[in-house]
Amino acid sequence: MAETLFHCDDALWHRFATLCRARDETPGATSPLLPLNDGRQMPQLGFGLWQVPAATTAATTATALRLGYRLVDGAAAYRNEEGQGAGLRASGLPRDEVFVTTKIWNSDQGFDKALRAAEASLARLGLDHVDLLLIHWPCPSRDLYTDTWRALIRLRDEGRARSIGVSNFNEPHLQRIIGETGVVPAVNQIEINPRLQQPALRAFHRAHGIVTQSWTPLGGGHSFAAPPVIAAAARTGRSPAQVILRWHIQIGASVIPRSTREAGLAENLNLFDFTLTPGEMAAIATLDEASRTGPDPAAFEMQ
Numbered sequence: 001m002a003e004t005l006f007h008c009d010d011a012l013w014h015r016f017a018t019l020c021r022a023r024d025e026t027p028g029a030t031s032p033l034l035p036l037n038d039g040r041q042m043p044q045l046g047f048g049l050w051q052v053p054a055a056t057t058a059a060t061t062a063t064a065l066r067l068g069y070r071l072v073d074g075a076a077a078y079r080n081e082e083g084q085g086a087g088l089r090a091s092g093l094p095r096d097e098v099f100v101t102t103k104i105w106n107s108d109q110g111f112d113k114a115l116r117a118a119e120a121s122l123a124r125l126g127l128d129h130v131d132l133l134l135i136h137w138p139c140p141s142r143d144l145y146t147d148t149w150r151a152l153i154r155l156r157d158e159g160r161a162r163s164i165g166v167s168n169f170n171e172p173h174l175q176r177i178i179g180e181t182g183v184v185p186a187v188n189q190i191e192i193n194p195r196l197q198q199p200a201l202r203a204f205h206r207a208h209g210i211v212t213q214s215w216t217p218l219g220g221g222h223s224f225a226a227p228p229v230i231a232a233a234a235r236t237g238r239s240p241a242q243v244i245l246r247w248h249i250q251i252g253a254s255v256i257p258r259s260t261r262e263a264g265l266a267e268n269l270n271l272f273d274f275t276l277t278p279g280e281m282a283a284i285a286t287l288d289e290a291s292r293t294g295p296d297p298a299a300f301e302m303q
């Protein structure tokens with residue numbers, strides 16, 4: 001097992017070096033760019049807006065963009081898309097320098113409903129397109145996610161979403177939408193943290209050119225005191241949160257931590273001037289317990 005992980009890490013180091021070069025070739029960028037399977041690119045590091053109060057979302061978004069983030073992950077369900085759009089405008093950044101994500105909520109699944117929900121999100125954001133539109137959860141027992149995926153394909157073809165993807169899809173859900181439409185999602189945003197590393201699903205993503213994006217990347221702080229994290233933090237002089245976020249970067253995932261504190265946003269952005277060794281990556285890999293902080297996508301149906 002350890003040997004396999006070590007070889008895997010060698011390959012990832014090579015990939016990481018490639019990503020660093022991409023960043024160095026992009027003046028002003030603070031994150032490497034990940035290539036998407038539709039020919040576009042996405043910053044590897046962004047910030048998330050779940051549970052950010054609507055009243056402060058514009059300020060949080062503008063602060064994050066001022067600090068150097070260029071990807072903002074939102075969702076209709078977070079009920080703060082107005083602030084997400086207002087923060088983007090307040091930043092003064094050109095629209096094409098910021099990668100904006102939103103998501104179709106469960107109660108809006110189905111072809112026509114998803115089309116209307118996307119238009120409503122764009123209106124709340126005050127934008128004519130998003131960079132990435134995701135299906136938030138598959139809700140398999142409702143059996144609408146393939147129709148919803150067809151709506152996202154339409155929205156991409158109409159330019160309302162530059163890239164399209166999914167969230168919380170397990171392998172059978174991915175197999176089905178790919179099989180029925182021939183369109184492979186650019187991204188699958190899933191829960192990943194040291195206690196839930198999802199190696200099999202990440203391998204499926206790699207085999208199909210799908211970018212893995214990690215939600216709840218800090219895992220509720222459950223691994224902050226884990227010996228491999230503490231040891232890497234001590235060696236690098238970084239915080240446990242930075243070590244864990246750096247681990248996400250080095251496994252090749254896109255990562256979208258949330259902080260409502262400016263100091264937290266700044267700390268989480270500061271990941272690109274240190275590296276974890278293959279041994280440290282292998283030690284963190286041993287923390288996987290396949291244990292979720294969030295719901296099980298095979299069963300989650302909240303409307």
Ligand SMILES: NC(=O)c1ccc[n+]([C@@H]2O[C@H](COP(=O)([O-])OP(=O)(O)OC[C@H]3O[C@@H](n4cnc5c(N)ncnc54)[C@H](OP(=O)(O)O)[C@@H]3O)[C@@H](O)[C@H]2O)c1
Nearest residue numbers: 048049050073167215216217218219241257258259260264
């Ligand atoms: N697709 C989905 O179903 C789904 C589900 C959940 C989340 N997401 C997305 O993923 C994003 C991130 O996940 P998340 O918000 O659940 O959790 P997270 O980013 O893993 O953790 C956020 C928590 O960690 C704290 N924190 C942030 N930076 C820290 C640091 N450097 N040191 C110590 N504590 C720190 C934050 O508190 P402070 O604010 O006080 O810093 C907050 O309590 C969300 O905002 C959302 O965009 C998607």
